[in-house]
Amino acid sequence: MTDDDLARVLRAAIPPVDTGGPRSDLWSALERRLDAPPQWAWIDLGLAAAVVAALVMFPDWISLLVYHF
């Protein structure tokens, strides 16, 4: 068996690797994701609700909190 025969046998035994690349441009998708503003997560909504609850319980804190902005 020559080297060419061996290479042919190996190519036949091992399926070709798909080198077509990604179907879309991944870099622009990554860039969009990096540029996107932070989304409101459930934890953020929960924290906002906690702040509102604290201010409802202690209304005097509203003016003092505004004072710190």
Place this chain on the structure above:
Amino acid sequence: MRTHPYLRAYMAGVVVPTILLLVMVSVFATLRFSVVPLAPTPGEPTLGEALLYEAIGRAIIFPMAIVPNLWGLWNMLYLAIDGKRKLSLGVHGALLPILIVPFGVTLANALGVFRFELQWVIPFGVTAMVAYYLVWKHAVGFLNAEVGIST
């Protein structure tokens, strides 16, 4: 290519408290000059009540001058420690009340603006930290992105 990143960080940092100050001053001016005038007429609020608003006028130097500048400097600090930082912008902003709240409460008590018992400083401080976290994460983060500061 954009330059002066610290100037941009400062400018992005002062926007939120400056806008809120505009709202506060509008409310104060309405109360002081329209709802509760200094020289009360019969049936109107007393002079003592009006003077309370004068105290607010004195104390407004804190949100007017100190808070916006601290926000700007805090945002500059966030940029300065870029690369070494482990904190997100929201958490970084949430640490600011540790500096601001004791100062603000002391000043407000000294000027007689708010009657605030010291035992409530820590619960109030935690509430302020949570509020700051949300504002810094979403509002300051948005502004930083607009001026090209990485968050």
